[in-house]
Amino acid sequence: MDNASKNVSEAVILDAARAIFTEKGMATARMQEIADRAGINKALLHYYFRSKEKLFDRVFQEAFQQFWPKVEMHMNQPVDARTVLRGMIGIYVDLFVERPYLPDFIISEINRDPARLEGLMRDVGVNPSLIINYLASQIKAGVLVEMDPRELILNVISLCVFPVAGRPLVSRFLWQNDQEAYQQFLINRKYTIFFFF
């Protein structure tokens, strides 16, 4: 199909779909709402993407990719492991400041259909053993705290993800709904999380 012949480009639709899907999830999102946001008609959605499911798949794969930051780049730099770790935390904190709905979106939809994972990992080209082996060697060398490397990764991600995914809960319970203060706290996490390791 010729791209020049498309007036409302796929990109416009995908932007709208991304916003609605990540905020509401597959089950709650409505095709009508996506069409409205894209400034087009419902029928046109089905013209570009045959079904809600197919549109969702596109959006979700892109979101899943975001969630697996390219930490491999950092690993090859001539810096020590603590700097790599600091960089990884920074990537997540920045990502979630920009896209706060991402964590709960990924978690919920994977829980809804875990079988989806296999295809995603293949398509996105994820290779966890790279980072695990790197951390293992650095731990053995005494550069990082003594800990199972998988547990190290899991702890870092836990500390990055939950404060964002559980934001309404946490900001209400612990910050008395002071959204400014909580937002600042989340940004500062770039440094405070690192103190643990």
Added chain:
Amino acid sequence: MDNASKNVSEAVILDAARAIFTEKGMATARMQEIADRAGINKALLHYYFRSKEKLFDRVFQEAFQQFWPKVEMHMNQPVDARTVLRGMIGIYVDLFVERPYLPDFIISEINRDPARLEGLMRDVGVNPSLIINYLASQIKAGVLVEMDPRELILNVISLCVFPVAGRPLVSRFLWQNDQEAYQQFLINRKYTIFFFF
């Protein structure tokens, strides 16, 4: 209404609704599926609880209560703060081993409708300042690590919640889908999380 006149008790329906709602969430859950699981007819669901929304509210309030463990009990015991903290971690680990869908259920539904929080906190009688003040005094006394008490609580809960909420993701990525090993790891967290503090 007379309880003796009920053959299929509310409890049976609530058990079924709890299982379906916590696993699939409000939007994905189907009244038909809840009825099937309870071994009854769809119409009977509406007889006991007028609507899906009302049935969901009952289930969700009960789930929300579970999520706010009664740590106040522990605080009044003549034990040091580190023991209280260890007890709090144990409560969460045990709860999530028993009800693994709880964390994502709470997080997702609160994100879907944050306004719900106010009513819930009133009904359940939550008072966060109790535990915050207790931890603050213990930190000042040097019993616990130097840290904003709210951040301390948030970190503990993050480390307890994410490994469960993100289980399919984490067990596939980092444990190569070895469910037995991952389950054992989750149980062991009762001790490993505590090492951080």
Added chain:
DNA sequence: GTCTATAAAAGGATAGAC
């Protein structure tokens, strides 16, 4: 490629018999 109008399906809710 984009629209209006409409079909088709799914799912929550009610009527009425027993």
Added chain:
DNA sequence: GTCTATCCTTTTATAGAC
């Protein structure tokens, strides 16, 4: 209290004109 049958609304998906 429990069931079968049915209604009604919502929402996805398609037909067909321009």
